[in-house]
Amino acid sequence: MxxxxxxxxxxxxxxxxxxxxxxxxxxxxxxxxxxxxGFVVVSGEFTADAQAxxxxxxxxxxxxxxxxxxxxxxxxNPVTRKVQQALPEIAVPACPKCGKPMVSRLARQGTRAGQxxxxxxxxxxxxxxxxx
Numbered sequence: 001m002x003x004x005x006x007x008x009x010x011x012x013x014x015x016x017x018x019x020x021x022x023x024x025x026x027x028x029x030x031x032x033x034x035x036x037x038g039f040v041v042v043s044g045e046f047t048a049d050a051q052a053x054x055x056x057x058x059x060x061x062x063x064x065x066x067x068x069x070x071x072x073x074x075x076x077n078p079v080t081r082k083v084q085q086a087l088p089e090i091a092v093p094a095c096p097k098c099g100k101p102m103v104s105r106l107a108r109q110g111t112r113a114g115q116x117x118x119x120x121x122x123x124x125x126x127x128x129x130x131x132x
Contacts, residue, residue, distance in 0.1 A: 005035040011042045018042045020049040023059060030059075095120040097128035 009026045011018050023040055030038045037058040040046075046061050054061055092101050102118040118130040 004037070005033060007033065007035045007038040009038070009040050011040070011044075017045045017047045018050060019047045020053045023050045023053050023061070027053075027057060027059060093118055093130055095122070095126060095128035096130065098122060098126045100126070102128070102130060 007026060007030055009022065011022060018040065023046075026038050026040055029035075037060070039060045039062055040050075041062045045063050051061060053059075094100065095102050098120060101121050103121045103123075104116055105119040107113050107115050107117055112131075120126040120128040
């Protein structure tokens, strides 16, 4: 009891910008759930309307560029610190082949389609996997 509630919404839209409707939807759920803040994390970018909507509200927009920099550099920018403080720590396993940190992925085909698994974060050169 007495702990603040934050909500997180993720969108994997690379071809188009995430608009204000997505952010408004999260804001409505935040209000209904009495959350003190929220994050919208996207693989692409946000529209100007979405960015304007969050002004004065406790919603943080996180696009792919800062996340990529964080993953590569371990950068401690204000957005990164805010996300790290609000979200619980998740134990990330090491790749069994190369030892690098793994990434949670969703199987899209095969017998495990629709299930999550751990894949090597350096998937361009390593194919290490772990099942949850």
